[in-house]
Amino acid sequence: MGAQKVHVRHLTRPVVLAVIILVITAQHYLTGVSHENLALHNIHYLLYFLPILMAALWYGLLGGALMAVLVSILYAPVVFGPVGHRVFGSGIEKALELVLYNVVGWVTGILSERERREREQYRRTAEELQRAYQKLHEQTDLIVEKEEQLRRAERLSTLGELAAGIAHEIRNPLASIKGTAEILQDPATPDRKRAEFLHVMVEEANRLNAVVANFLELARFKRLHCEQAGVNDLLWRMLQIAEFQLTRKNIAVRTHLMPELPEPSLDVGQMEQAILNVLLNAIGSMPDGGTLTLSTCLDQTNGSRKIRIEIADTGAGIAAEHLPHVFEPFFTTKSDGTGLGLSIVKRILNAHGGSVEIASEAGQGTRVTLTVPLDSETGG
Ligand SMILES: Nc1ncnc2c1ncn2[C@@H]1O[C@H](COP(=O)(O)OP(=O)(O)OP(=O)(O)O)[C@@H](O)[C@H]1O
Numbered sequence: 001m002g003a004q005k006v007h008v009r010h011l012t013r014p015v016v017l018a019v020i021i022l023v024i025t026a027q028h029y030l031t032g033v034s035h036e037n038l039a040l041h042n043i044h045y046l047l048y049f050l051p052i053l054m055a056a057l058w059y060g061l062l063g064g065a066l067m068a069v070l071v072s073i074l075y076a077p078v079v080f081g082p083v084g085h086r087v088f089g090s091g092i093e094k095a096l097e098l099v100l101y102n103v104v105g106w107v108t109g110i111l112s113e114r115e116r117r118e119r120e121q122y123r124r125t126a127e128e129l130q131r132a133y134q135k136l137h138e139q140t141d142l143i144v145e146k147e148e149q150l151r152r153a154e155r156l157s158t159l160g161e162l163a164a165g166i167a168h169e170i171r172n173p174l175a176s177i178k179g180t181a182e183i184l185q186d187p188a189t190p191d192r193k194r195a196e197f198l199h200v201m202v203e204e205a206n207r208l209n210a211v212v213a214n215f216l217e218l219a220r221f222k223r224l225h226c227e228q229a230g231v232n233d234l235l236w237r238m239l240q241i242a243e244f245q246l247t248r249k250n251i252a253v254r255t256h257l258m259p260e261l262p263e264p265s266l267d268v269g270q271m272e273q274a275i276l277n278v279l280l281n282a283i284g285s286m287p288d289g290g291t292l293t294l295s296t297c298l299d300q301t302n303g304s305r306k307i308r309i310e311i312a313d314t315g316a317g318i319a320a321e322h323l324p325h326v327f328e329p330f331f332t333t334k335s336d337g338t339g340l341g342l343s344i345v346k347r348i349l350n351a352h353g354g355s356v357e358i359a360s361e362a363g364q365g366t367r368v369t370l371t372v373p374l375d376s377e378t379g380g
């Protein structure tokens with residue numbers, strides 16, 4: 001069916017050309033030339049351009065040139081015959097008309113071929129572009145896939161590190177619980193020592209409990225349940241919770257809370273936990289008193305609106321060599337710390353599409369900056 005259709009289409013053009021030539025030539029010959037029908041003759045002359053132009057457009061230079069020759073042959077006898085000679089005289093003008101047929105056939109043929117070549121060139125360029133685009137697409141897919149593999153590998157290695165960390169954190173208190181239990185088993189241990197060792201056991205068990213609880217907090221993927229919430233109110237609530245420790249350690253509190261701060265979308269419970277972790281670190285760094293400064297503001301740089309919370313202390317600060325490690329799980333400089341506090345803060349802020357930064361100098365104090373985006377959908 002398809003091949004037949006192509007065949008028919010190939011035949012249509014020659015048939016159309018043949019019919020046109022036949023009709024014009026029949027008219028031309030039947031009418032002939034005389035002084036009375038010169039106008040009609042001129043129309044036939046012009047009509048002959050039609051098949052020349054069509055052949056040139058359809059078949060290029062060869063088509064145009066051949067059709068011009070054919071038309072010249074068909075046109076000439078009447079014009080240059082005895083009657084024509086009588087009407088047109090020497091016939092130089094008529095010979096020029098024949099030349100014009102040929103010039104038009106050639107020029108149109110050349111132009112049509114050039115146009116066809118350009119069209120072909122464009123088609124090929126478009127095809128190449130399409131291929132290049134396809135290749136780019138495939139390469140992008142490959143890069144995305146590799147990135148995903150890399151992320152998976154990273155997740156696995158982080159998981160491995162975490163597992164090693166927790167094993168270490170659990171083994172130490174377990175060893176000391178076992179050691180003290182063995183001492184208690186010994187009947188020779190004096191009673192006053194027994195109370196002391198029991199106290200150590202309880203302390204170590206508490207520590208174990210804290211490690212496991214914090215680790216679960218960090219590792220468990222908690223969905224965010226977000227609501228519009230005021231950050232300033234949240235900070236006041238956390239200060240109230242810490243009030244006892246602040247007073248006991250003689251820590252002064254300063255607040256620079258921006259009034260009428262827009263309310264971001266927050267998981268209030270998780271954000272309270274993040275802020276409390278930062279506050280407890282700050283309080284822990286000022287055992288002999290100091291100043292705790294809480295500030296909030298609206299950050300509108302880079303075209304996006306964020307809420308910035310700063311918690312600064314005048315405590316011990318962080319040694320330069322420790323600073324790059326403070327967000328690592330289990331990194332701690334405290335005898336009773338789990339080293340998971342800041343890891344949890346980071347996870348919570350990241351889940352909100354925000355960030356946490358820490359700046360510190362040993363002996364000078366520490367400033368923790370939390371940013372929460374305002375106009376964005378938080379992951380849930
Ligand atoms: N405000 C701060 N001042 C001084 N050091 C800090 C401060 N915040 C964090 N650090 C340092 O970073 C370490 C890691 O902090 P992180 O909160 O993760 O764990 P931690 O406080 O040691 O343990 P936990 O949070 O379980 O009590 C701390 O041990 C401490 O060395």
Ligand SMILES: [Mg+2]
Nearest residue numbers: 277281341342
């Ligand atoms: Mg902490």
